[in-house]
Amino acid sequence: MAEKKPIKITETVLRDAHQSLIATRMTTDQMLPIVDKMDQVGFHSVECWGGATFDAALRFLKEDPWIRLRKLREGFKKTKLQMLFRGQNILGYKPYADDVVEYFVQKSIANGIDIIRIFDCFNDLRNLETAVRAAKKEKGHAQIALSYTLGDAYTLDYWVDIAKRIQDMGADSICIKDMAGLLVPYTASALVKALKEAVDLPIQLHTHYTSGCASMSYLKAVEAGVDVIDCAMSPFALGTSQPATEVMVETFKGTPYDTGYDQKLLAEIADYFRPIRDDALASGLLNPKNLGVNIKTLLYQVPGGMLSNLTSQLDKLGAADKFYEVLEEVPKVRKDLGEPPLVTPSSQIVGTQAVMNVISGERYKMVPQETKDVLSGKYGVTVKPFNKEVQKKCIGDTPVITYRPADDIEPQLPKLEKEIAQWKQMDEDVLTYALFPQVAIDFFKYRQAQQTGVDPEKADEANKAYPV
Numbered sequence: 001m002a003e004k005k006p007i008k009i010t011e012t013v014l015r016d017a018h019q020s021l022i023a024t025r026m027t028t029d030q031m032l033p034i035v036d037k038m039d040q041v042g043f044h045s046v047e048c049w050g051g052a053t054f055d056a057a058l059r060f061l062k063e064d065p066w067i068r069l070r071k072l073r074e075g076f077k078k079t080k081l082q083m084l085f086r087g088q089n090i091l092g093y094k095p096y097a098d099d100v101v102e103y104f105v106q107k108s109i110a111n112g113i114d115i116i117r118i119f120d121c122f123n124d125l126r127n128l129e130t131a132v133r134a135a136k137k138e139k140g141h142a143q144i145a146l147s148y149t150l151g152d153a154y155t156l157d158y159w160v161d162i163a164k165r166i167q168d169m170g171a172d173s174i175c176i177k178d179m180a181g182l183l184v185p186y187t188a189s190a191l192v193k194a195l196k197e198a199v200d201l202p203i204q205l206h207t208h209y210t211s212g213c214a215s216m217s218y219l220k221a222v223e224a225g226v227d228v229i230d231c232a233m234s235p236f237a238l239g240t241s242q243p244a245t246e247v248m249v250e251t252f253k254g255t256p257y258d259t260g261y262d263q264k265l266l267a268e269i270a271d272y273f274r275p276i277r278d279d280a281l282a283s284g285l286l287n288p289k290n291l292g293v294n295i296k297t298l299l300y301q302v303p304g305g306m307l308s309n310l311t312s313q314l315d316k317l318g319a320a321d322k323f324y325e326v327l328e329e330v331p332k333v334r335k336d337l338g339e340p341p342l343v344t345p346s347s348q349i350v351g352t353q354a355v356m357n358v359i360s361g362e363r364y365k366m367v368p369q370e371t372k373d374v375l376s377g378k379y380g381v382t383v384k385p386f387n388k389e390v391q392k393k394c395i396g397d398t399p400v401i402t403y404r405p406a407d408d409i410e411p412q413l414p415k416l417e418k419e420i421a422q423w424k425q426m427d428e429d430v431l432t433y434a435l436f437p438q439v440a441i442d443f444f445k446y447r448q449a450q451q452t453g454v455d456p457e458k459a460d461e462a463n464k465a466y467p468v
Contacts, residue, residue: 007257008044008228009249010082010204012242013273014072015047017232020208020241021290022280024056028068034272035075041261041269043079044228045115048072049108050083054091055436058443066111066428073112080114080141086344087120087127088406092435093345095378095405097412098130100434105134107428117175119145121346122338124380125165126404132169143204144169145177149341150301153383159191160198173202173227178217179343180303181210188217192224204228208240210303212293215243215251222257234270235277239291246270300327301334306347313355322358329354336390337374338382349374367394377401423448 018026031048038046049069057063073081088095090104108116116135120127128144135142144166146159166174176183176191183191188205195203205221205228207214218229230242237244246266249259280286287308294307302310310327314320330342333354340346349370356366373379375391377400391400401408412434417424420433423444433440448454 004256005225006259007222007226007248007252009245009259009261010045010047010206010228010230011038011041011043011233011245012047012230013233013236013245015049015051015053015084016206016230017236017241019052019056021236021239022285023060024052025060025280025285026276027061028057028063028071030276031068032071032075034269035072037265037269037272039076039079041079041265042259045080045082046076047082047084047117047230049081049113050085050091050117052091054432055439058432058436059439062443062446064432064443064447066107066426066432069108069111069113081112082115082117083108083113085116085118085131087118087131089121089127089345090435093348095127095409096434097409098406099411099413100416100431101130101406102134103413104431104434105131105140106138107431109135109138109140111428113140115141115143117143117145117177119147119175119177119343120380121147121343122340122380122382123147123162124382125162125169127380127406129169129404130406132171136170141172142170143173143175144171145175145206147341147343148176148178148183149180150182151339151383153339156190156194158383160194163195163199163201167199167201171201173204174199175204175206177343178205178207179341180301180306181208181212181214181297182301183207183217184211184213184298185216185220189220189224192221192226196225202227204230206230207242208303209238209243210240210294211297212295215247218243218248219251222252233266233273235273296327300330301342302327302330302351303342303347306342306351309348310351310355313352317355317359319359325358326351326354329357333357335384336387337371338386339384340374340382345370346374346379364390364393372398375400378405380405 014031018024054065057065057068088101090096090101105116118128118131123146132142132144146162163174192203203226205218205226207217229248231245231248232242234244234246246263249261249263249266252258277286311323314322314326330350333350334342337350342350352368353371357363360366372395375386375395376398416430416434420430423429
């Protein structure tokens with residue numbers, strides 16, 4: 001009998017599962033009643049913050065994400081809380097100054113986060129240094145994620161080398177972050193074995209069910225020695241989300257990997273989430289298309305969220321018939337831009353450029369600023385060189401930087417504090433404003449109206465001087 005090594009599970013239903021299936025629309029009020037039961041399971045951690053939750057809470061739910069975190073922290077007495085953090089981009093779509101990154105990490109941990117999963121869309125570790133240092137300073141757990149992808153450059157040696165560098169950076173654990181569901185079972189086994197031999201850190205595996213392989217990949221990864229897997233309660237599992245928690249628990253029951261979790265308790269938790277899922281299906285918020293298997297993911301290496309973005313971009317442009325043309329253009333653009341993993345924000349940049357190349361009828365005739373920034377080094381270094389001809393066509397003789405992009409960004413907090421002064425009610429407001437200035441101002445106006453009973457439009461007239 002193999003040595004006993006219970007597999008640990010990070011539960012994603014309060015973050016990635018609803019982000020993947022219902023556009024991050026689960027509210028704090030929907031989460032809180034079930035927290036007590038979730039706290040009794042014995043999860044390794046509950047992922048409940050970061051990613052798109054911050055933006056969606058402010059923009060669509062008119063909720064303060066910081067208040068959500070505090071309430072969840074109050075409810076989870078025993079379980080560690082985890083968030084997803086986009087390196088120097090924090091939870092936004094562009095790099096921020098070091099002082100903003102440090103302050104955001106400090107406040108995340110102060111408000112209740114235990115584990116920060118930090119990634120960079122290019123796997124450029126320079127873009128993670130500040131966040132990792134800040135997490136360590138605040139006594140948080142710094143987990144660095146490898147943005148997993150396929151391509152000539154992404155060999156086992158590449159992943160082993162980067163894992164060793166991550167260990168040298170002082171990370172507490174490593175996550176294989178397979179955002180597009182590209183990791184197939186036997187590759188998962190080989191990758192986990194190679195990493196376990198190369199480093200002494202715990203290895204966690206995060207994937208999505210999009211291509212239909214995820215549960216099998218987890219099984220092989222667990223047998224190969226992975227320490228933690230990310231799962232979602234069954235009502236919000238599968239499709240573009242994660243494998244189902246209860247299924248993985250049952251799979252390992254009676255084996256050396258047995259979680260020891262109580263299936264009756266898990267069933268009660270699932271029963272709680274099922275009506276929320278049913279309502280989302282009835283309202284159209286949950287598209288049944290997102291629940292199936294999409295093998296195109298493996299063909300085009302396009303994450304599920306990116307597929308739906310491409311569909312909606314083309315619909316708006318009245319060019320739905322160009323979908324397959326765009327799908328075929330995506331890997332070409334990715335290659336031109338140095339073959340980066342496709343994850344926020346690189347997935348949006350590559351996807352938008354592919355749409356423009358197809359719609360305009362000429363490759364790189366229309367070039368958004370973000371594509372130019374990638375080609376001038378402002379997002380970091382890619383694993384392969386850029387296509388020189390494309391680079392010349394898009395940015396001409398603009399100098400290309402080779403140092404850490406954030407070195408060019410002056411401290412931003414003093415200026416942000418001044419701009420936000422009239423709206424500030426708590427320290428964290430400056431961070432909300434730093435990430436999403438216009439959305440934050442709209443939210444602060446709404447908050448003030450709720451507190452004072454004054455109509456937001458009238459409040460707006462009284463505060464014409466707000467900064468943008």
